[in-house]
Amino acid sequence: MSFDIAAIRAQFPILSRQVHGKPLVYLDNAATTQKPQAVIDALVRFYSECNSNVHRGAHYLSDEATRRYEHARDVVANFLNANRREEVIWTSGTTEGINIVAKGMAERLQANDEVLVTELEHHANLVTWQQACKKAGATLKVAPILNNGALDQAAFAALLSSQTAFVAMPHVSNALGTVNPVQALTRTVREKSPRALVLVDGAQGVAHGDVNVQSIDCDFYAFSGHKLFGPTGVGALWGRYSVLEDWPVWLTGGEMIASVSYQDATWGALPNRLEAGTPNIAGAVGMAAAIEWFSALPLVEVKQHEAQLIERAVALGEEFDGLTLVGNAPEKIGVYSFNLNGIHPADVGFILDRQGIAIRTGDHCAQPLMKRLGVPGTARASFSIYNTIDEVEQLFIGLRKAKEMLS
Template identity: 60%
Template structure:
């Protein structure tokens, strides 16, 4: 059986108190906590091998390079990349999406269109807006229904022979909806085989079973801090055949093959898309996080998360004045809600005083909130180390907040 108590013991921050109360951390869609092995990995890099990678002619540089490239291989295996060179280190999901959006802007013409869904995080909306603004291409938005599922019929009508790229979240950060990305990719390619398919994997990566070959996408981007790793590091995966000649994102050191005063030639993958000194410690620690997660009972992990969200749904249905935002049948552990008794920000403040950490606001999905007639919501998001008892504490806290707001 999945042993949540054993998992919790590996996360030191979960042992602390907030406002004199044991911490109940329910803000995992924003960032996950880090197991001790990841913290130790960061410390170990800076205390035992701190050096730049790839070109140093000394022991520390060699050790750092081997650890850095080992982490690339760990990520490649975790998502089933065909080759390690398809793993591009980034600062996070946002940079990964921008690399593709900036690159495709150079290839778009006014006849083209770009398709996204109505539930996208700003990071998977604004880059495509800007690409369309620069090129004159059309940005098309696939609607969602009241439960928070993409309207697949409407999506199909938006795809045509001029669709250059379709980009969609694997999982909605604001609703928890698990999108049928494999079906979406098949739909896209059946209409336009040359169209590119990108998945924003920021919320999908921590929940296991990400196989980029099986998903049928061309690009998959995610952030380290969403998958028990450090902030400031992430991954863009892309098919080698596509990335090999992708327009460079930044220019400078490392990504250069040769340079004169008049011109430069770009390096091969992955270097051509990795300009400058990378976040070496972050990449190594992300590899540690991926390795740690790979060793867990992933089936048990997913079952535990489903137990949590189903229980939270049951509890939410019993609270008068609570409106749940996002009720798709296939969801991860995200409970977004508003209370008729008060503003979401006030709910978040009152829960914090009880040691319960949630997130409030538009969750970087302002158009999605407007779709539901809201300026924002309260969001409790669960991870593998959360418990049913913590959900009970959440709802006890909500009832107390209601009383104070009435």
């Protein structure tokens, strides 16, 4: 597939609708991406042709549903460059994936252990580790950022020690768009804290480029389907097989057992042991369709296009009197977070919405990060592959109107 922005936009039905009588300008992609027709069709086909529960059925529909569901696991494994398909665990999204790891780690942490996170964390990758450390009596440490929103890599390295048992970090900050050098950071962890396990929160990183868990050399990578043009309510946790094969179970029930008596039970092999109950079968099929659609795009051109969107936003922001950019790390993608001097972000969002422009306002589930930056929250425009330079310019036309109305 060539990168033709008009042809790509035509595949997203929602982009043709109007909001408040104005053409929709959708700039809330860090919260969720829109869905191409290929994904919508995959969901409709599943429910229309072979809706059934998987694995245990003794009939044709169940066999077909199982084939589509397990094919989706293969698609995810190939997409991440996993060594084994059993390393892919279906979840409801990034948050559940991180919780699976954190709940298991809480059973293994000792009182003198340390867990290292960063100041860039979404609450899903902060509160979970905060609570795991409280349960185990371990210590949570936080690697600081620089004033431009980039991770302080020297401070990160200095916080690692023989006591570090776990490191969790975002691939890309949802609030600032900062891209972490996860491969280099993992290498530093391996050198300074060889026993530590590493988790990458890939919620924001997965839709902006190729993710290779072998190159990153992490132990866990979690992401959500809905931020990758797929359905809501489904995601995947990749884990290194040698780590996952005896990981503490997350939920108990059907599918995940090997044997059960009234007195005891034993757990099955991966991936079943971490996938109790009926899964989101249609969601997995839809996520596979999204990955196959996305993977057909020319990645180099996708990255160039997204870089141009951010560059244009930064350039227009520099010309906009009274606008303060929040987060300007050298490596940044997808997110333009800002404030208009003297105007509450929520008011900015309201005025933009009346012009058909969808952004997000608030603390973006990153309250400690906002406190570190000295702001209660920001207005956040976030871009995806179907956004255009014209839409970036429409954003700033809208901001000028907001400033006129609210100043």
